[in-house]
Amino acid sequence: MAEEKSHRQCVMRWVLVPIVLAGLTQPSWSQTSTTDNLVARAEDQMRRAALYFSERVARYGSYVWEVSSDLEWRSGEGVTADTQGWLQPPGTPAVGRAYLAAFHATGDRRYLKAAIETAEALRATQLESGGWWALLEFDPVSRLSWCYRENRAERPPCDEIEGNKERNATILDDNMSQSALAFLMLVDGTLKGGHEGVREAVVYGLGALLDMQHPNGAWPVRSDRRTADALTVSAWRARMPDRWSRKYVEPEGEVYILNDNLQRDAIRLFILAYRLYGEPEYLAAARRGGEFLLRAQMPGAQPGWAQTYNADLEPIWGRKFEPPSIASNETAGAVDALLELYELTGKRRYLEGAQSAAKWLSNVQLPDEDWARFYELGSGAPLYFDAEYNLSYSAREAPDHYSFKGGFDIAHVLERMEDVGRDDVDTGKSPNARHGIPEAEIEEILATTDRQGRWVEDGKIRSETFVGNLGRLAQFIAHARGRPIPDPTKLLPLPTAEP
Structure with a gap:
């Protein structure tokens, strides 16, 4: 679980606001002409930005978080x-989603070509364990220390590779392997199964994640740190610990983790798989994940979720700045996953679990309309840390590497809850209806480009900015041209790193 970087604090959802034409029933000729001109400019900028990104920023079809404007320096979580x-x-995967x-x-196939190149980069770095590690390596010699499926013939057997303990570790933290598989599925759906390698990588990866899921429905953080299945078959429910240490205690033994919305992202992945392929085993996996969330929901007056649980489903410490508590971000993520399961299956227990947690989230919102990341077990008081990582009830001295307070996209989850509550009989209703992007927002996006069609900020080209802007331009153009982006592509929010 990577510590949060400042450039990851912005959650990248495609927030789409309706255009309201006050007092008008039909646009005038001049308004139509102006809009057509803006659409043409948006299309031109989208082409220029995508061309530069795919030809100059990409490496073997892959991308990092930041690149210097002279392309001499590249960085993911660290320098790459x-x-x-x-x-x-x-x-x-996020860049690939924007191309799609x-x-x-x-309908311009240049974007599809760029998306396929990204899919092929992911296919080339898929591990024997079925998923991906954070770093994607393309140097022929360095690749020999990784258990990539594609290079089996060139390297030693996986268990004989030395010096790389991560060589075959599928990571589910921070929406890593889930976002990669989701993107590959969307490419596969767009190509209608026409790219044999992509389809095969999808089937292999989904099968591996099915095998990783515990009988109680939870997924581990990584494939090589699984709890023995014999220990995960009890039908227990979450409970408050009799006592908990206010000093950090390193987790030991069997643990279950919701941190960074790991379980939500795995459930969403299998919902997407079921929607695209119709395989009952994918729906069953998503529902098992939902049942785990219901069991892990805390009882009584704090019906939310913790970040980390022990074998008895009691909240415990995660890292030294992640105390036993009710976590607002992960609670919102669980609500979102349960709503998707309810909309798919019509099973009211998913809705009821989401409703009680959403009510709690509404009740604990802070006066400034943010939320604390953590709420104390029992008292419900917002919990923070001081500069020495002592628990505190004040956010004034909290370290700045982690979001101890923020919006966490909770407002959007609560809005979705309200929409379902208004029409909870229509379980087929799409939660992601899209409207047009305001023209003023498009003008701002266009105004911030340079001569090469890039968005450069403080001397850096950021994938986060590229993905967000390309997505908004695409949505604006799609709305104007009457070419709706297919529902499966919109099913998941753009994958982003959670704080």
């Missing part, structure tokens, strides 16, 4: 070599 990409959002959106908005 010229032969490396980065998986973790807003890295490689641009293709669906315009």
